[in-house]
Amino acid sequence: MSIESSGVGNASRSPDASPAASADEDGVVAGVAYIRIPAHELEKGAEFYKATFGMQQIGAFLDHAIILNVGKTAAEAVANPAPRLIVDRRMLSNRGYGINDNNCWCFRTKGMEKVLQRAEQNGATIVMQPYPVVSLTSIVIGKFRDPSGNLIELAEAGTDTPDRLYLRPPGK
Numbered sequence: 001m002s003i004e005s006s007g008v009g010n011a012s013r014s015p016d017a018s019p020a021a022s023a024d025e026d027g028v029v030a031g032v033a034y035i036r037i038p039a040h041e042l043e044k045g046a047e048f049y050k051a052t053f054g055m056q057q058i059g060a061f062l063d064h065a066i067i068l069n070v071g072k073t074a075a076e077a078v079a080n081p082a083p084r085l086i087v088d089r090r091m092l093s094n095r096g097y098g099i100n101d102n103n104c105w106c107f108r109t110k111g112m113e114k115v116l117q118r119a120e121q122n123g124a125t126i127v128m129q130p131y132p133v134v135s136l137t138s139i140v141i142g143k144f145r146d147p148s149g150n151l152i153e154l155a156e157a158g159t160d161t162p163d164r165l166y167l168r169p170p171g172k
Contacts, residue, residue, distance in 0.1 A: 034067075034084040035105055038091035039148045042066060045087040048147050051122045052115065053107070055085060064090050095149025104143070104151040112142050112156045123147040130156075 039045025046066040049055050056077035059067035065088040071077030094104060109115050112130050120126055128143035142154045 032083040034086050036065075036086040036088050036091060037105055037146075037148075037150055038093045039087045039089055040093070041148070042087060042089040045089075045146070045148055048122050048124070049085060049087065052119045052124070053085075058084070061086075061088075064088060093149045094151050095145065097151060104153045106153040106155055109154045109156045112140060112154050115154060116142050116144060119144045119146070119152075124152070127151070130154075 037045070037049075042064070043066075046057060046068060049068055050057070054070060054072070055068040056071050056074045057066055058069050058074060058078045061067070065086050068085045068087065069077040069080050070082055071080050097104070116126055116130070124144040124146050126142075126144045128141070130140050130142040132138070132140050138157055140156045144152050144154075146152055
């Protein structure tokens with residue numbers, strides 16, 4: 001479903017809609033700017049996300065944080081309007097939390113199995129294989145711990161069929 005047909009966003013708003021609801025007005029949240037993830041070894045943490053998610057470095061803060069975003073090149077990553085990922089050595093990890101506690105970072109994926117495989121190849125520990133959430137949204141969830149011990153959740157919409165998830169061989 002597109003944002004236009006969903007009734008969400010400015011494109012579907014009637015001309016007499018409240019100006020207070022417009023994203024170009026002051027006092028309105030326009031979206032997510034970035035996600036900050038702890039990394040006790042800054043460069044190693046950044047390299048993990050580059051190799052696993054195909055991110056590029058697009059900036060840094062002094063000696064304590066590296067800014068990443070998705071893109072095949074740094075220029076493409078800078079131009080990408082998606083929220084940035086900031087890997088920061090000053091933050092505390094959520095590694096002490098269980099896999100269903102409320103402290104994790106969630107990334108939307110396409111091809112979750114391949115992302116989990118790359119994460120594991122790059123030093124992550126898979127803590128929850130993909131499974132379909134019992135809901136009407138057709139969302140699949142998978143989780144891993146990155147090399148710094150952070151709990152990372154992956155979510156993928158519209159792929160909750162057993163043959164798509166490889167939970168069992170197709171046709172069985």
